[in-house]
Amino acid sequence: MIRVEDLHRHFGGFRAVDGASLTIETGSITGLIGPNGAGKSTLFNVIAGDLAPTSGRVIMDGEDITGLPPHALFHKGLLRTFQLAHEFASMTVRENLMMVPGGQTGETIVNTFFRRGRIAREEAELARKADEVLDFLTIRHLTHEKAGNLSGGQKKLLELGRTMMVDAKVVFLDEVGAGVNRTLLGTIADAITRLNRERGYTFCVIEHDMDFIGKLCDPVIVMAEGKVLAQGSASDIMQNEQVIEAYLGTGLKNKDMVGA
Ligand SMILES: Nc1ncnc2c1ncn2[C@@H]1O[C@H](COP(=O)(O)OP(=O)(O)OP(=O)(O)O)[C@@H](O)[C@H]1O
Numbered sequence: 257m258i259r260v261e262d263l264h265r266h267f268g269g270f271r272a273v274d275g276a277s278l279t280i281e282t283g284s285i286t287g288l289i290g291p292n293g294a295g296k297s298t299l300f301n302v303i304a305g306d307l308a309p310t311s312g313r314v315i316m317d318g319e320d321i322t323g324l325p326p327h328a329l330f331h332k333g334l335l336r337t338f339q340l341a342h343e344f345a346s347m348t349v350r351e352n353l354m355m356v357p358g359g360q361t362g363e364t365i366v367n368t369f370f371r372r373g374r375i376a377r378e379e380a381e382l383a384r385k386a387d388e389v390l391d392f393l394t395i396r397h398l399t400h401e402k403a404g405n406l407s408g409g410q411k412k413l414l415e416l417g418r419t420m421m422v423d424a425k426v427v428f429l430d431e432v433g434a435g436v437n438r439t440l441l442g443t444i445a446d447a448i449t450r451l452n453r454e455r456g457y458t459f460c461v462i463e464h465d466m467d468f469i470g471k472l473c474d475p476v477i478v479m480a481e482g483k484v485l486a487q488g489s490a491s492d493i494m495q496n497e498q499v500i501e502a503y504l505g506t507g508l509k510n511k512d513m514v515g516a
Contacts (some may be wrong), residue, residue, distance in 0.1 A: 263312030274482030287473030333425030345404030409440030
């Protein structure tokens with residue numbers, strides 16, 4: 257369980273996150289929605305260690321993890337993906353997956369000379385794991401494709417795959433559906449559901465596509481002006497007067513929310 261307590265992140269006098277408190281239950285796929293500028297990505301950045309909070313706390317399974325750097329959170333199984341995917345463009349999809357665990361024996365020159373057998377074994381194990389991930393995500397056919405050639409949706413799948421290489425526990429997905437076509441969005445939703453049900457992953461998902469959120473997430477947390485405005489099932493949220501009010505004039509039409 258991740259508990260965010262009275263979190264603030266200010267930029268000068270501007271309160272991007274302004275006293276947000278929320279809980280992400282273990283085993284849930286929690287949606288995080290809100291109008292543009294509500295503070296969702298800033299909240300993610302603080303939880304995932306990319307930004308220091310101005311004040312407040314983040315607790316993971318009873319442990320205070322506030323302000324821990326991303327690599328320390330990574331070792332606790334907390335990972336995030338970015339609104340724009342961070343792939344190594346000139347490397348293949350499989351190589352991208354194999355890069356993730358880090359600290360491989362082959363990374364130092366001394367090891368390259370003296371521990372070749374061990375390095376080969378580690379590489380073979382990583383390649384095996386990468387292939388398993390590619391099968392799970394139904395993108396085995398992209399194994400040798402350069403990551404830079406992938407479509408937006410395929411890059412999002414690769415990011416999800418990277419979290420599988422380290423057996424993440426809690427994954428924060430930032431705008432996983434942005435610029436992704438319907439078919440691939442279905443593949444991504446399916447992968448998230450299976451990771452949740454079959455492997456016990458907990459997810460927190462920022463997404464503007466209410467159809468995607470409605471089908472995938474329970475509960476849904478709504479942020480507005482740096483605070484949590486409401487929390488509940490997707491259908492409750494979409495009928496909530498305060499939520500509808502917060503979205504009015506921001507581009508997300510009322511009918512999109514109700515139709516999701
Ligand atoms: N580094 C920064 N410096 C100054 N202001 C920032 C910075 N990062 C974010 N902000 C501001 O904080 C507010 C919240 O931004 P944030 O990206 O967290 O919102 P969001 O809910 O994720 O929006 P969107 O849905 O558009 O991605 C915005 O007004 C943004 O301009």
